[in-house]
Amino acid sequence: MCFEPTSVILSRRQVLAGLASGAALVGTAGCLDTNAASGRDSFTGFQSIQDDIAEGQANHPKILKAFGGVYEHRRLTGYVTRIGGTLAKYTEYQQYPYRFTILNTPIVNALALPGGYIYVTRGLLALASSEAELAGVLSHELAHVTARHGAERRGAQQVAQIGLLLGAIGLRAAGLPSGLMQLGQTAAIAAIKGYSREHELEADTLGIRYMSRAGYHPEAMVSFLRSLRAHSKVEAQLQGLPPGEVDQFNIMATHPRTVERVRQAQGQAAGTGNGAKKWGRWGREKYLTQIDGMMFGDDPKQGLIRGNKFIHPGLRFEFRAPKDFILRNGAKRVTGQHPSGAAMVFDMSAVIRRGPAADYLQFGWAANTQLQDLESLTIDGLEGATAWAEGQNQTGPVRIRALAIRREDGRFYRFMYISPLAKAGRWEAPFRRSGLSFRRLDVRSAARIKAQRLLVVTARPEDTIAGLAKTLPYGRFNDAWFRVLNDLAPGQALTAKQRLKVIAS
Numbered sequence: 001m002c003f004e005p006t007s008v009i010l011s012r013r014q015v016l017a018g019l020a021s022g023a024a025l026v027g028t029a030g031c032l033d034t035n036a037a038s039g040r041d042s043f044t045g046f047q048s049i050q051d052d053i054a055e056g057q058a059n060h061p062k063i064l065k066a067f068g069g070v071y072e073h074r075r076l077t078g079y080v081t082r083i084g085g086t087l088a089k090y091t092e093y094q095q096y097p098y099r100f101t102i103l104n105t106p107i108v109n110a111l112a113l114p115g116g117y118i119y120v121t122r123g124l125l126a127l128a129s130s131e132a133e134l135a136g137v138l139s140h141e142l143a144h145v146t147a148r149h150g151a152e153r154r155g156a157q158q159v160a161q162i163g164l165l166l167g168a169i170g171l172r173a174a175g176l177p178s179g180l181m182q183l184g185q186t187a188a189i190a191a192i193k194g195y196s197r198e199h200e201l202e203a204d205t206l207g208i209r210y211m212s213r214a215g216y217h218p219e220a221m222v223s224f225l226r227s228l229r230a231h232s233k234v235e236a237q238l239q240g241l242p243p244g245e246v247d248q249f250n251i252m253a254t255h256p257r258t259v260e261r262v263r264q265a266q267g268q269a270a271g272t273g274n275g276a277k278k279w280g281r282w283g284r285e286k287y288l289t290q291i292d293g294m295m296f297g298d299d300p301k302q303g304l305i306r307g308n309k310f311i312h313p314g315l316r317f318e319f320r321a322p323k324d325f326i327l328r329n330g331a332k333r334v335t336g337q338h339p340s341g342a343a344m345v346f347d348m349s350a351v352i353r354r355g356p357a358a359d360y361l362q363f364g365w366a367a368n369t370q371l372q373d374l375e376s377l378t379i380d381g382l383e384g385a386t387a388w389a390e391g392q393n394q395t396g397p398v399r400i401r402a403l404a405i406r407r408e409d410g411r412f413y414r415f416m417y418i419s420p421l422a423k424a425g426r427w428e429a430p431f432r433r434s435g436l437s438f439r440r441l442d443v444r445s446a447a448r449i450k451a452q453r454l455l456v457v458t459a460r461p462e463d464t465i466a467g468l469a470k471t472l473p474y475g476r477f478n479d480a481w482f483r484v485l486n487d488l489a490p491g492q493a494l495t496a497k498q499r500l501k502v503i504a505s
C-alpha cells in the first residue's frame with residue numbers, strides 16, 4: 001500500500017556514505033532494539049527516534065515536490081488529520097509529532113516518512129468509500145512509522161547492496177498500479193523497493209490493531225485492498241498493459257495474508273466478549289459527505305488530459321496526440337503510447353537559446369544525431385523545426401521524428417514521435433498532424449478550463465452506469481472506472497437510492 005520513496009530522498013552521496021559505513025556495521029550486535037509496536041528486535045542501525053523525526057522533516061519537501069504539492073482543502077485536511085490523530089493515540093509510540101498531508105495528485109497512493117509524516121493522495125481519497133477504509137490506510141501508514149520500518153530498512157541497506165534492483169526497473173515499472181510511471185524512474189525504483197513483504201504484512205497487522213481499537217471495522221482493510229486491486233487493473237488496461245503484468249506487482253500480491261489476518265482479528269474480537277455486533281463502524285455516509293466536491297483527476301495547474309488532447313491552462317497551450325494514443329501527464333513530461341508500439345514524448349527545454357529553431361534542433365537538442373530532412377516551419381505563429389533520425393529502443397530499430405517549437409521566452413516545446421522502423425511510413429502523416437495541432441490558448445479560454453469535481457449523488461431509477469460514467473476522462477474505460485470508484489463488480493447493477501460518486505466537468 002505504500003511505496004516509501006526512499007531512493008528519491010537519498011542523495012547519491014548519502015547512499016554511498018551509507019554503504020561505506022555499512023562495512024563497519026556488519027556483525028555489530030549492539031544496535032538491536034525491541035520495538036514496542038512490532039514486539040520484534042529490530043536492527044535500526046543506530047538511528048534514534050529523534051533521527052527518525054529529523055529525517056522526516058528533511059524529506060517532507062521532497063515528497064511534496066514529487067507528488068504535486070499539498071492539496072489545499074481545509075475541511076478535508078481537518079478531517080484526515082482528526083482521524084489520523086485519533087488513530088495515533090492507539091499506537092505504542094506517542095512521541096512522534098504525527099502530521100497528515102493530502103497530496104495534490106490523482107495517483108492513488110499513501111506513504112509514510114520516518115518520524116510521523118503520513119501522506120494520502122487526492123486519488124486515494126476519491127477511491128476510498130468509507131471512513132473505515134481511510135482509517136485502515138492511515139493505520140497501515142502509522143504502523144510503518146511505529147514499527148520503524150524506515151530505520152530498519154536503512155539498517156538493512158547499510159549491510160546489503162541495493163543496486164541489484166536497478167536493472168529490472170524498465171520493464172517492471174510497467175506493471176505498477178496507479179500511474180506511478182508518471183513520477184519517472186527514481187520513484188519507480190522506490191516503488192518497487194517499497195517495503196519488504198514482511199514489513200507490509202506487519203503494517204497490516206498493526207494497522208488492523210489500531211483501527212479496531214479506534215472502533216473501526218477491520219474488514220475495511222480488506223475492502224480497500226480489493227478496490228486498489230480493481231483500480232490497478234483498470235489503470236493497466238488504460239496504459240495498454242496485459243493484465244498478467246499487473247498482477248505481478250499489484251497490491252494483493254504484496255498483501256496476500258491480510259485477508260486472513262482480518263478474519264483472525266474479527267475472530268479475536270468476537271472471542272473477547274465484545275460480540276459480533278460490536279465489530280466496528282464503517283462511516284460510509286459521513287465519508288462520502290466529506291469528499292463531496294473534492295477535485296478529481298488532473299489539477300489544471302499541472303496540465304490535463306482530455307481523450308487524446310493535452311491542455312495546459314497555466315502555460316496556455318494545447319495539442320492533440322494521434323488517434324488512439326493513451327496520454328500520461330508526468331511531472332516533467334507528457335508521454336503517449338499507441339497499442340501498436342508507436343509512442344510520443346512531449347516536454348520543454350530547460351535552456352534558453354538564441355538563433356533559429358533549426359539550429360537548436362541540430363546543434364542543441366539533437367547534437368551528435370544524424371538528422372534527416374531538416375525543415376523549418378511555423379506552427380500557430382511560432383517558429384519551429386523538425387527532422388527525423390533512425391535509432392534503436394528496447395523493441396528494435398525505430399524512426400524518431402523530432403519537432404521543436406520556440407516559446408516567446410526562448411525555450412522550446414519539444415515533441416518526439418517514435419515508430420517502429422517497419423511502420424514509419426504509416427505514422428508519418430499522423431505524427432505531422434499531431435505536431436501541427438499545437439496551439440496557444442488565450443487568457444480567457446485558459447481560464448475556462450476547470451478541474452473536474454467528485455460529487456456524491458443518489459441514484460435515480462432512470463440512471464444507468466453508462467450515463468453516469470460518461471463525464472469521466474477515461475474514454476472507453478469510463479464504465480470500468482466508474483465501477484471501481486463505486487465498488488461495483490463487473491456486471492453488478494445499480495440499486496435504487498444508492499449513493500454514488502460521479503464526476504462533474
Ligand SMILES: [Zn+2]
Nearest residue numbers: 001002200203
Ligand atoms: Zn505499506
